Amino acid sequence: MDYILRIREVGPVVNIEQVARQAGVSVATVSRTLNNSSAVRPVTAQRVREAIEELGYVPNQPARNLRRNESQVILALAPNFSNPYYSRILTGIGDRAWELEYSVLVCNTLGHANSERRFLKMLESHQADGAILLGCHWDYGWLARFAERSHIVQCCEYVPDLACPSVSIDNYGATREMVAYLQNLGHRRIAMIGADNQYISTRLRRQGYLDAMAERGIEVREDWYRLADAEYSFASGLAAAQTLLGTDPRPTAIFCISDILALSVISAAQELGLSVPGELTVTGFDDVDYTTIVHPYLTTVAQPCHEMGRRSVDLLLDGLQAREDSPDRRTFLPYRLMERESAAAPQNAETL
Amino acid sequence: MDYILRIREVGPVVNIEQVARQAGVSVATVSRTLNNSSAVRPVTAQRVREAIEELGYVPNQPARNLRRNESQVILALAPNFSNPYYSRILTGIGDRAWELEYSVLVCNTLGHANSERRFLKMLESHQADGAILLGCHWDYGWLARFAERSHIVQCCEYVPDLACPSVSIDNYGATREMVAYLQNLGHRRIAMIGADNQYISTRLRRQGYLDAMAERGIEVREDWYRLADAEYSFASGLAAAQTLLGTDPRPTAIFCISDILALSVISAAQELGLSVPGELTVTGFDDVDYTTIVHPYLTTVAQPCHEMGRRSVDLLLDGLQAREDSPDRRTFLPYRLMERESAAAPQNAETL
């Protein structure tokens, strides 16, 4: 008994032919019933459905896929889906896909060698109908070839001159609004923590900051621009914050391009005995869950992550079904400035 | 031009037959080469590989799947993968699957009506070879039928008398260790915040707490056991904490079955002006990322999430390939007590 190799198939498999026999019709009729063809008499369809029910028949999806040349699967690539920002978008993708009867195949791109090739191959081998790229910073040339041969949409980040749909927020506008908010609070010594990556969002936020400062004629100090690492890690934020808080004069406000970075600044300020927002104003970006876990709750820019995920799916399927208006349409969803507790007017505002 | 419906297929599709023609061999030989059959002469194989390269041929996966009756896909079901605990496990699942050339289909089970049926159907329709269930609390009868017909493994949680592999930590032992740790610190007034769900982990942690208290002969007060909601939400933790901190006498330590709950307790303590760990010791469970973001860093039980995910995949594939020793083997991975900053000896320990 123990020597017998177990078979992989657990239950007995019933196919379309058995259903046809049971219902006393041909396989074609069963197939038509399955696909809700109007060309089948209601009574017949009913008989077929009963047979399906009796036999517990479930259509073999790979077989359908082979025949119809599609997979009903979409690929979602993210650098790291432990990151709450990405995981919220993924949730949106999953929810919308679920509604549309699609499945979502996820892949962490970080830490996998040759990930690009493998992903491309998944599309080419018909394992997925298309892909949603979350913040993947791949070589432009490669991406262009990729986009040419497959249906993809870029979410959060996008490469500007790539003819490929995308969904994101207006990072430039959001940043200008946030920095103007700080200025209106009375801040002039506003520093910034960016990140050591080439994301379009990173570049746009930098530019938004610079333009907002220029508009008010405020000088921008180069040593008040520090970089966290490419993944916005807490540790790298801490280091950047420490450097920043060591300058003289010290900034009265620090604009961070990610919430986690803002939290690291608050942490660094705590260590130095600086109160937030009393002695230092700190703002974040994204509005992920942990912005309201401890006080001071973070003043930040909220991105509609869930909706961004949903919209990506719609855009992708539009492309698949060739009902897009333009092959490279860019979608910008509304952001929202969340005024909470980590930003306030500077002390001694009059002396600034 | 605009009136012409675009076709779905982006590039030209090359199949095995064209490769065969190009290489001057039969499709069988190409197939054998593809599958690394030893029965093909190296020179021939080389010719085939060149043809593949020239034509840019990629095997059609649904066709292989149809023929081999497998999908190379595993399903991962989680209540909510925005939860960092689950997302870390999913990362482990994804990494291991990647190594084994499997793909992972993810599904958020929360908030989807009829999710059970749909998932079962995905297995039955051959869209996935098996499934990993993360903390799904489904009806036992249904789950039993499910497990009978499909390959599944339970991760984190498991239903005790279900003949199905599982991977988790020893929740009972970990809890006893943690409570003993608090007792050794000098605490006797130890409260607990559990959750309003039927997870095995919830029950085992409750029992571990009770037994640890009984062993030292410490009376357990019923009103020192409060419940957060089923998903361990911050808000529900806050409410539980407020009730707990309003009792007289007040507990000197609160054992929480989740980190987020512990953070809510710290938050509640802050509001009341109680210092942690000075006036109140708080401990968590899981050791998710935000335990070390703000001080006090959380003393908690670390679960090997990533490894749990990896192991789940191995267990599942063991089952698929019928090389399991026993069909219902349970795996327990080592946990670790993380002594950080939120637990300390109680003030006035001598008077307790």
Next chain:
DNA sequence: TTGTATGCGTTATCAT
């Protein structure tokens, strides 16, 4: 409205 027959791209069996 329904049935017959062919093909989707592969793998596997049986020849040679």
Next chain:
DNA sequence: ATGATAACGCATACAA
């Protein structure tokens, strides 16, 4: 070692 060919389960063009 290689080739011809029959499945795999389903959808559809064509016939009836």
